[in-house]
Amino acid sequence: MHKGTLKSQQKASQSSWIRTSARLRKLQPVPRRFYDRDPKLVAPQLLGKILVRREGRKLLAGRIVEVEAYLGQSDPASHAFRGPTDRNRVMFGPPGFAYVYFTYGMHYCVNVTCLKEGAAGAVLIRALEPLAGLEEMALNRDLNLALETEYVRVLRALTSGPARLCEALAITRTRDDGKDLASGDSDLWIASDRARVGEIAASPRVGITQAADWPLRFYIVGNPFVSGPAKRRT
DNA sequence: GAGGAGATCGTCT
């Protein structure tokens, strides 16, 4: 996508969301039964849903544009492959909850749990298209959205990656691991505005060494907020 | 634009 096009489209999208942010507060969370299925089915249908963070009176929100499915104890790449531990305990609980883990000594990543209690599927949220609370997200990421010349680059860097989006939405293990994402009473939840999603593609998951060729990464084709180099985004 | 290396610490073996 042309940089100018991205900028104008995003600004239009953002302003329309600011006008309708009251509507966001009224959106129903995606119900728990949605997650009570095979992560392979949940993952592509999670695209287009909205991850919402409440920070006091402010709402930070982004549309999910890239995910990965992890199949639990049948998946060598899953943290749950070797059974329950202190770290992955949430994955073995009921569906629709946040599994937040810490990796590479400095990053958090967030999953939503799938399948009934005892089975450990999850979907990793890899990228968001920012919709509301962009200034707060930039602040959380220690980035500056005010620089006109840097706007497009900074905008894309806000939430295009699993650790980036966690930083933007201030998601940490201490604060959010085990949080109910299917409840509007939570300060972190997933909502649906029934927006149309474009073409969806599947590819191998990123950054893993086991089951590295399983096509369990799903993303919206052509969306500029999908993570990774341009050749991986389309 | 592509590729490589360093950062940094929780988790697991």
Next chain:
DNA sequence: GACGATCTCCTCT
């Protein structure tokens, strides 16, 4: 003690 569901910066082409 080794590794990792990552990101950023720097160098090279």
